Every structure is written in C-alpha cells, then in structure tokens.
Amino acid sequence: MTYAVPRDLVDAFYKAYATRDVEKIAKFLDDDVEWTVSGPVDVLPFCGTHRGKANVIDLIKRLVPGVLRVFSFVPDAILVDGDQVAMLSRQTSRRSDDGRVISYRVANFIRFRGGKVAENLSLLDSFDAVEQVLGHPLAVHDGHCASRGNLVAV
Numbered sequence: 001m002t003y004a005v006p007r008d009l010v011d012a013f014y015k016a017y018a019t020r021d022v023e024k025i026a027k028f029l030d031d032d033v034e035w036t037v038s039g040p041v042d043v044l045p046f047c048g049t050h051r052g053k054a055n056v057i058d059l060i061k062r063l064v065p066g067v068l069r070v071f072s073f074v075p076d077a078i079l080v081d082g083d084q085v086a087m088l089s090r091q092t093s094r095r096s097d098d099g100r101v102i103s104y105r106v107a108n109f110i111r112f113r114g115g116k117v118a119e120n121l122s123l124l125d126s127f128d129a130v131e132q133v134l135g136h137p138l139a140v141h142d143g144h145c146a147s148r149g150n151l152v153a154v
Contacts, residue, residue, distance in 0.1 A: 003082070003083040003112065003113065003114065004082050004083065005080060005082070005083050005084075005085065005112040005115070007080055009112070009115060010078065010080055010085050010112075011078075012028075013025075013028045013110075013117065014075060014078070014087065016028060017073065018073040018074075020060060020065075020070055020073075022057050022060055022061045025057070025060060026053065026057055028116060028117050029053045029056055029057070029116060029117050030053070030113055030114070030116035030117060030118045031052070031053050032051070032052065032053075032118070033051075033052065033053055033056050033116070033117055033118055033119070033120070034049060034050075034051050034118070034119050034120070035049070035050045035051075035055075035056045035059060035119075035120045035122075036048070036049045036050070036120065036121045036122065037050075037059075037122045037124065038121070038122065038123050038124060039124045044067060044068075044124075045063065045066070045067060046059055046063040046064045046066070046067060047124075065096060066096060067095070067096055068093035068094070068095060068096060068102070069093055069094045069095075069096055070091060070092070070093045071092060071093065071094065072090070072091065072092035072093075072103075073089055073090075073091050073092075074089055074090045074091075075087050075088070075089045076088045076089055076090060083111055083112045083113065084109070084110065084111050084112075085108070085109070085110040085111075085112070086107070086108070086109050086110075087107070087108045087110075088105065088106075088107050089105070089106050089107075089108070090103060090104075090105055090106075091103070091104060091105070091106050104124060104125045105124075105125040106122055106123065106124055106125070107122070107123040108120060108121070108122050108123075109121045109123075
C-alpha cells in the first residue's frame with residue numbers, strides 16, 4: 001500500500017523550505033534522503049545529486065548560498081498524489097558575489113516516505129538562470145546569441 005502524504009504536511013514542508021531555515025527543514029528530511037538539482041555544475045556548482053540528510057543540509061546551508069541567496073520562493077501550483085508531490089514555483093535570489101537579483105522557475109518532484117522527504121528532484125529553468133547568473137545571453141546554434149522570445153530550451 002502506498003503512503004498518502006497529508007496535504008498539511010506538504011504545506012508545512014514547503015513553508016519551512018521557503019524560509020531556508022535548515023533546522024526547520026531538517027525535521028522533514030529522511031536520514032537517507034536523495035536530493036538532486038538539475039543544472040550545469042560549472043556555473044551552478046550546487047547542482048548534482050546529494051545523498052543523506054547531512055549532505056542535503058550542507059547543500060541548503062552552504063552550497064546554494066555560496067552562489068545564490070534565495071529570498072523568495074513562491075509556489076504557483078502544488079499537486080499531491082499518494083506519496084508523491086509536484087510543485088512549480090518562482091524562485092528569486094541574489095547572486096552572492098555581486099547582489100544582482102535573478103528570478104527563475106523551478107519544478108520540484110518529491111517522494112515522501114513515512115512522513116519524511118525521501119527524494120527530491122529539482123528541475124531549474126537552468127538556461128534562464130545561467131544567463132542571469134552570467135549576466136549575458138548564452139551563445140547557441142553557430143555562435144548566435146539567444147534573445148528573449150526566440151529560443152526554446154527543451
């Protein structure tokens with residue numbers, strides 16, 4: 001039988017996650033949690049897979065803030081189905097090195113086990129985020145630079 005995560009537990013987790021308070025977040029993490037952030041590691045070094053509660057806490061407390069200081073995390077939609085949760089949100093951060101504000105979309109796919117987060121897959125709109133982190137459009141397709149509205153990243 002599949003565990004059905006209560007919606008109030010999901011809402012409490014996202015509220016804690018939005019604060020980036022690791023003590024609050026830690027209460028929701030399974031000891032064997034697997035947390036994956038998709039994206040280019042060369043530009044966003046916190047991307048990749050992080051296994052275990054201590055490593056996920058380090059990711060949230062040290063690795064992400066080393067690049068981006070998240071100050072707004074606003075869910076657009078949350079869908080709960082059994083032990084799985086999907087959320088689309090808008091995240092707004094300041095670059096740690098120069099304070100420039102960047103904003104991008106994030107999709108989270110989470111699986112709960114026994115009332116705790118066992119797996120998280122975060123899919124960043126990494127093309128948009130990387131352009132903002134770098135401060136210029138990326139050269140794509142034979143050296144042409146992308147401009148707003150004329151390129152779709154799949």
